[in-house]
Amino acid sequence: MFSLATGIYQSYFAPPKISILIVGLDTSGKTALLERVKVTNFSSRLHHASSHNDKCVLGAVAGANMDDDTFKRGARPARLPPPLPPKKATESRHRVDQVLAEEDEQTKSIHDRPQTNNERDDLLQGIPPPPLCGLDNSQGTNGTPGGPADTTQSTINTTQSKTRDSQRPPLPPQPGLSKPRDQAPAPITSTPSKRSSFIQLLRCPSPQRYSSSALGEEEEEYYSDAIHASAVAAIATSAQKQPQQDQQQQEVEEWNTDYLNDYYINYQDGEEFDVKVSNGKKSKMFPLERIRPTLGQNLAKVEIGGCKCSLFDLSGAEKMRPLWERYYRDTDAVIFVVDSSDHSFSNLQQSRHEFRKLCQNEVMKRRIERGLPIMIFANKLDVAYGEYDKGVERANEADRRRQVSWNADEEDAFVGGKQQERSHKNGENEEDCVSSRAIDFSDLLRFFDIASFQLMDGNGPEMGAGTAVESVQYNGNGESNNHHYNHNFNRRSVCAKGNVFLFGGSAKTGEGVKAAFEYLVAQSKKYHLAMHSQ
Ligand SMILES: Nc1nc2c(ncn2[C@@H]2O[C@H](COP(=O)(O)OP(=O)(O)OP(=O)(O)O)[C@@H](O)[C@H]2O)c(=O)[nH]1
Numbered sequence: 001m002f003s004l005a006t007g008i009y010q011s012y013f014a015p016p017k018i019s020i021l022i023v024g025l026d027t028s029g030k031t032a033l034l035e036r037v038k039v040t041n042f043s044s045r046l047h048h049a050s051s052h053n054d055k056c057v058l059g060a061v062a063g064a065n066m067d068d069d070t071f072k073r074g075a076r077p078a079r080l081p082p083p084l085p086p087k088k089a090t091e092s093r094h095r096v097d098q099v100l101a102e103e104d105e106q107t108k109s110i111h112d113r114p115q116t117n118n119e120r121d122d123l124l125q126g127i128p129p130p131p132l133c134g135l136d137n138s139q140g141t142n143g144t145p146g147g148p149a150d151t152t153q154s155t156i157n158t159t160q161s162k163t164r165d166s167q168r169p170p171l172p173p174q175p176g177l178s179k180p181r182d183q184a185p186a187p188i189t190s191t192p193s194k195r196s197s198f199i200q201l202l203r204c205p206s207p208q209r210y211s212s213s214a215l216g217e218e219e220e221e222y223y224s225d226a227i228h229a230s231a232v233a234a235i236a237t238s239a240q241k242q243p244q245q246d247q248q249q250q251e252v253e254e255w256n257t258d259y260l261n262d263y264y265i266n267y268q269d270g271e272e273f274d275v276k277v278s279n280g281k282k283s284k285m286f287p288l289e290r291i292r293p294t295l296g297q298n299l300a301k302v303e304i305g306g307c308k309c310s311l312f313d314l315s316g317a318e319k320m321r322p323l324w325e326r327y328y329r330d331t332d333a334v335i336f337v338v339d340s341s342d343h344s345f346s347n348l349q350q351s352r353h354e355f356r357k358l359c360q361n362e363v364m365k366r367r368i369e370r371g372l373p374i375m376i377f378a379n380k381l382d383v384a385y386g387e388y389d390k391g392v393e394r395a396n397e398a399d400r401r402r403q404v405s406w407n408a409d410e411e412d413a414f415v416g417g418k419q420q421e422r423s424h425k426n427g428e429n430e431e432d433c434v435s436s437r438a439i440d441f442s443d444l445l446r447f448f449d450i451a452s453f454q455l456m457d458g459n460g461p462e463m464g465a466g467t468a469v470e471s472v473q474y475n476g477n478g479e480s481n482n483h484h485y486n487h488n489f490n491r492r493s494v495c496a497k498g499n500v501f502l503f504g505g506s507a508k509t510g511e512g513v514k515a516a517f518e519y520l521v522a523q524s525k526k527y528h529l530a531m532h533s534q
């Protein structure tokens with residue numbers, strides 16, 4: 001009777017404890033995202049998405065709505081990123097087409113080389129089991145180590161884990177216990193050996209003082225825009241494949257950036273997103289430039305929408321990726337972070353490969369079938385916005401030099417199709433005017449096999465970067481919409497169920513982070529409760 005009452009309480013009244021796994025390639029910004037989440041002011045109740053109709057196929061949530069209601073709640077999705085200039089966009093599309101077409105060969109390529117059992121076991125031997133909250137303690141498939149078993153690092157319930165524990169050096173101290181509060185995380189001076197690097201659990205890099213309140217004025221220094229300099233430099237090295245001339249011409253003619261008006265008109269420069277304010281003081285995010293590559297895992301505990309969430313940020317380094325699967329068993333949601341500003345297409349390909357591998361993992365496959373939500377988070381959108389702003393600035397400057405006035409309506413066309421043409425006239429370097437991003441946002445959706453996409457906006461169809469398949473029945477107000485996009489993202493899909501979706505945003509500025517996490521937690525809560533009521 002007592003256990004029945006406890007069960008009912010746990011199922012219906014106690015705040016759910018949700019474990020969220022953050023994975024993705026190295027430097028995609030996972031730790032930055034974790035740090036951003038720590039200073040984000042999440043709603044105590046989830047207002048949207050949780051009421052979302054399950055029958056609706058939800059592929060990707062890729063846009064933003066500036067409607068007052070969403071804005072007041074603060075959970076404002078990121079603005080739709082500006083598309084690449086036509087030439088780059090064509091290149092991006094061709095490359096994605098090529099990758100999708102050559103997929104079979106790619107699975108045999110060097111990145112896909114399956115590790116032999118011996119290699120993998122050897123790798124996993126030296127790694128302590130992750131301290132996730134356990135749903136069950138059973139062993140993994142194929143002799144791989146069992147899933148996380150306990151909330152504490154010291155209690156490991158599986159026999160196999162115990163055996164490995166006795167061979168392992170002692171764990172480093174718990175995060176935050178022995179380190180002085182003000183001390184920055186130690187820089188990595190040398191490359192650790194393969195074995196010893198795995199047994200290091202790096203502490204969460206954020207000293208307490210950054211997640212507690214700090215003066216607002218100090219915040220400024222952490223938001224530099226140095227990213228543009230590196231972006232321009234990166235262009236020089238990126239391989240340029242010349243598309244057909246006539247096709248290019250066609251692209252230019254079709255180019256239209258009108259939809260950006262909806263976003264940029266409302267954009268306020270220097271706007272801060274969802275920063276925690278308590279007692280009149282802003283929480284300060286741990287400085288991005290001080291975040292070191294993660295070797296083990298970082299953990300953050302935050303309350304989102306009334307759920308107690310444990311976020312596990314794992315290392316994305318190639319050697320550490322086999323670790324990910326040890327967390328799959330006990331996670332209630334997965335965030336796969338992608339660097340949307342990446343100028344290397346091969347990095348994106350690798351990212352895609354890892355994502356597919358994750359979805360095809362036996363444990364994960366079963367969980368996805370049962371509704372485990374997986375969010376691809378297209379990070380670093382601030383780079384895309386920055387490039388657009390830079391383009392406009394440069395365009396204005398060029399016109400000032402030529403003493404020709406032109407109105408704001410011309411702006412978008414200028415930054416898009418006409419930009420290169422004008423810059424040529426002015427003797428400017430063409431490369432200065434194009435984006436360094438290797439992939440267009442719309443291609444990103446296709447690239448990651450998102451079955452359909454949806455814009456959280458009543459204006460949806462105009463803003464769709466492509467084209468579509470499914471009817472979409474949701475907008476930013478939580479009302480039902482029914483748009484039929486004319487898209488082609490249904491070539492294949494990692495998940496027909498629609499619980500794989502995409503959000504965009506920026507860990508650096510915070511844009512889109514709150515909306516993405518609240519949406520994910522709403523989905524994850526449903527999944528968690530369903531799993532526990534079985
Ligand atoms: N412009 C921009 N830079 C970002 C953003 N997020 C992260 N970065 C930068 O990207 C780099 C990598 O960030 P990390 O958070 O360490 O990446 P990670 O995915 O945790 O990498 P590993 O721990 O090695 O797996 C850092 O230099 C960050 O400053 C973002 O939203 N915008």
Ligand SMILES: [Mg+2]
Pocket residue numbers: 030031032292293294313314315316
């Ligand atoms: Mg990291």
